[in-house]
Amino acid sequence: MSIFRNRDVFDPDYVPDQLLFRESQLRQLAYCIEPAKNGFSPLNALCLGPPSTGKTSSIRFILEKAEEELNFLYSYIRCPRFKDAYKIFSKIFYDVFAHQPPSMGISKAVLMEKVWEKLEKPLLVVLDDLNFLNKGCINDVLYEILKAPEEFGVKVGVISAVTDLKFPLSLDPFVGSIFHYTEIYYPSYSEYEIREILKKRVEKGFWEDSIDKEAFERAVEITKKAGDVRYGIFLLKSAGIIAESKKKDKITIEEIEMAHEGEAVPFIAKIVSALNSDERAVLRIAYSQEEISTGELYELVSGEVKMSYRKFYDILEKLERLKLIEVTFGEKGRGRTRYVYRKFDIRAMEKALEF
Numbered sequence: 001m002s003i004f005r006n007r008d009v010f011d012p013d014y015v016p017d018q019l020l021f022r023e024s025q026l027r028q029l030a031y032c033i034e035p036a037k038n039g040f041s042p043l044n045a046l047c048l049g050p051p052s053t054g055k056t057s058s059i060r061f062i063l064e065k066a067e068e069e070l071n072f073l074y075s076y077i078r079c080p081r082f083k084d085a086y087k088i089f090s091k092i093f094y095d096v097f098a099h100q101p102p103s104m105g106i107s108k109a110v111l112m113e114k115v116w117e118k119l120e121k122p123l124l125v126v127l128d129d130l131n132f133l134n135k136g137c138i139n140d141v142l143y144e145i146l147k148a149p150e151e152f153g154v155k156v157g158v159i160s161a162v163t164d165l166k167f168p169l170s171l172d173p174f175v176g177s178i179f180h181y182t183e184i185y186y187p188s189y190s191e192y193e194i195r196e197i198l199k200k201r202v203e204k205g206f207w208e209d210s211i212d213k214e215a216f217e218r219a220v221e222i223t224k225k226a227g228d229v230r231y232g233i234f235l236l237k238s239a240g241i242i243a244e245s246k247k248k249d250k251i252t253i254e255e256i257e258m259a260h261e262g263e264a265v266p267f268i269a270k271i272v273s274a275l276n277s278d279e280r281a282v283l284r285i286a287y288s289q290e291e292i293s294t295g296e297l298y299e300l301v302s303g304e305v306k307m308s309y310r311k312f313y314d315i316l317e318k319l320e321r322l323k324l325i326e327v328t329f330g331e332k333g334r335g336r337t338r339y340v341y342r343k344f345d346i347r348a349m350e351k352a353l354e355f
């Protein structure tokens with residue numbers, strides 16, 4: 001009994017052959033890379049948008065296409081894996097020197113000098129999930145790359161992707177003044193768009209008629225609520241595995257619900273891992289209540305951590321943007337007070353916060 005036609009299409013690093021609803025972002029990325037194809041510096045770009053809006057996929061999509069006529073080099077860096085500037089520079093070295101690692105113990109400055117001296121073609125550095133690095137490191141890395149054209153006469157550009165809309169404000173003014181970029185915005189997907197994206201994945205990944213219509217709609221509904229297509233894709237894969245293990249030839253709502261219970265924790269844990277301790281505290285306290293006004297929540301938070309209302313408010317906005325909480329006016333129309341609600345199951349959130 002088999003559900004999967006191709007299980008790989010549900011993998012996190014699978015790049016679909018068609019990226020729906022991202023034509024304009026792909027066009028802008030292609031425009032930034034175009035000069036590199038002709039021997040000039042690529043234009044810098046900053047891809048901004050909430051998690052799972054296709055930033056990584058669209059960058060990889062464009063790079064795969066460019067590879068067919070590649071007359072520039074690129075170094076793709078998933079920042080959370082590298083953590084500090086030295087490791088990032090080592091990865092750039094590794095890519096520029098055709099997969100040769102730098103010799104042990106050489107300094108950051110020497111390492112990058114070797115990179116710049118070696119460069120004969122334009123170089124594109126992709127800094128994906130850049131906001132996972134600490135501020136000092138971000139500024140170090142950007143500064144080293146952005147000053148290279150002037151200091152070493154090389155042709156280099158940066159494409160970075162971040163989820164934090166306030167990211168540009170966190171740059172050192174000095175780095176900010178040399179970092180000129182095209183901003184490419186990735187809005188959240190609507191329910192219609194989520195349905196179409198998941199439908200494509202189902203067609204590619206499952207055998208025909210392997211998922212109940214009702215079950216698929218439930219998956220769309222859960223995905224919409226989580227506000228995240230990546231979650232929907234995990235959910236479908238997981239439900240498929242459960243159905244196969246039960247020797248069923250069709251996924252029903254039951255498998256979707258089972259998968260939903262099992263997948264929530266690692267999914268939330270990934271988002272939560274990028275938060276700092278103040279943000280985690282606000283999140284944890286918000287989840288301790290079914291419904292709480294923003295004012296009351298601030299009081300509870302202040303009892304544990306010292307923070308200004310302004311900062312608290314910024315954190316609340318960020319948590320809402322990451323779709324971990326919902327902030328709306330009270331259900332019973334109680335004036336202008338705003339209330340905070342959970343977006344996920346409380347037990348799943350508690351477990352995710354333990355990671």
Ligand SMILES: Nc1ncnc2c1ncn2[C@@H]1O[C@H](COP(=O)(O)OP(=O)(O)OP(=O)(O)O)[C@@H](O)[C@H]1O
Pocket residue numbers: 011012014015016018019020021022049050051052053054055056057058129161162163186197229230233
């Ligand atoms: N437009 C789309 N068409 C098809 N699949 C998509 C689309 N957008 C996102 N996906 C799928 O959703 C998942 C998340 O996409 P991706 O990793 O590109 O998002 P992201 O914006 O980089 O997220 P993050 O900020 O968390 O890194 C991937 O599995 C990807 O294949």
Ligand SMILES: [Mg+2]
Pocket residue numbers: 055056057128129161
């Ligand atoms: Mg990404």
